[in-house]
Amino acid sequence: MLQCVRRLASVASFTAFALLAQGLLATGVGAIEPIRIGVTGPFTGGSSPMGLSMRDGIRLAAQEINAAGGILGRPLRLIERDDEARPERGAQVAQDLISRDKIVAGLGIVNTGVALASQLFYQQAHVPMITSVATGSIITRQFLPPRYADNYIFRVSAPDSLQAAMIVEEVVERRHLRKLAILHDSTNYGQLGREDLERALERHGIKPVAVERFNIRDVDMTPQLARARATGAEAILTYGLGPELAHLANGMVRIGWKVPLVGSWALNMPNFIDNAGPNAEGTRMPQTFIQEGNTPARQAFIDRYRKSFGVDRIPVAPAAAQGYDSMLLLAAAIRQAKRTDGPALRNALEALQERVEGIVMVYDRPFSRTDHEAIDSTRILVIGEVRNRHVVFAYDEDRKRDAQHK
Secondary structure (H helix, E strand, C coil), rough: HHHHHHHHHHHHHHHHHHHHHHCCCCCCCCCCCCEEEEEEEECCCCCHHHHHHHHHHHHEEEHHHCCCCCCCCHHHHEEECCCCCCHHHHHHHHHHHHHHHCCCEEEECCCCCHHHHHHHHHHHCCEEEEECCCCCHHHHCCCCCCCCCCCCEEEECCCHHHHHHHHHHHHHCCCCCCEEEEEEEEHHHHHHHHHHHHHHHCCCCCCCCCCEECCCCCCCCCHHHHHHCCCCCCCEEEEEHHHHHHHHHHHHHHHCCCCCCCECCHHHCCHHHCCCCHHHHCCEEEEEECCCCCHHHHHHHHHHHHHCCCHHHHHHHHHHHHHHHHHHHHHHHHHHCCCCHHHHHHHHCCCCCCCECCCCEEEECCCCCCEEHHHHHHHHHHEEEEEECCECCCCCCHHHHCCCCC
């Protein structure tokens, strides 16, 4: 009889965790108070493939943590908000999550402009934010000592400074091309990425033969492409997002210009690959994770994602993996701190003792007081290539090296 009571109590406790995690159980007097975590990203609009993939990766990790009993005897509760990829919306969402929803930490953010507009509010409130996807190089450097006593902004995605170095390495060192054109969008992401590309080229003693800009929702890149072709450019380096990059690739075909197209990781977005169709073939970009089960852990993650969300192709695989990993790192920090106030979580992240086995990599003390970048070397990155509407490893050597990170 006693065993039966204990079994029923255990089932009831697990059910409570599951319901709380889904926001289905009220948290009144006597209820288990969940750990509230903010998740922000573009869940609608042109950037939504990245945002939704990231969100689902975070959800998957949170579900697994709650299924194992939560953290500190409490379930995780994700408070999700759509920032619409708009900086002003992102700033408002951050303020609401902090002041109204009382989150203990934030995860997410896809767009560099949104990150730059919203992170001040996390910093001022002493609420840690682990940036899951946004890549602008300046993101983790806005609040460094000695100007600020403590920095509450962390990141698991690859900064643009590293991506730019790999893009340039691909065209200059591997393909031996030197007459290069840069085409970028007019967002903070595109402008700052263009600056990183120019700095990477300068280290090789190269100045771009053309630098052309386009706007979000532009559909005709013919003038920019014609000017770039007139300079004799041997390749195009890009910094933009999927929909506009598809128009760029399609425009190259329309004017009969066939040169390599190499750019930032956003070239893996389905609204680039699908909208460009055969014109996306051969495009290359740096990646943190490619949907290929080259280790048992990665294959298990892919299988769980497919089953949980009913898809075969993860829309943006790096965003999903980085979202998943950011949740694991925050969970490790909460376990280590044994509390959820911001300063304690920041201290734990900066001196994380647990070795976290993520999907992108194994995180062994990924942050320090002066370095909040989990990825600080191009050794973690690989070059992906679009083949048959999927992103695959461009080089077999990358596939073998990548498996060693797990």
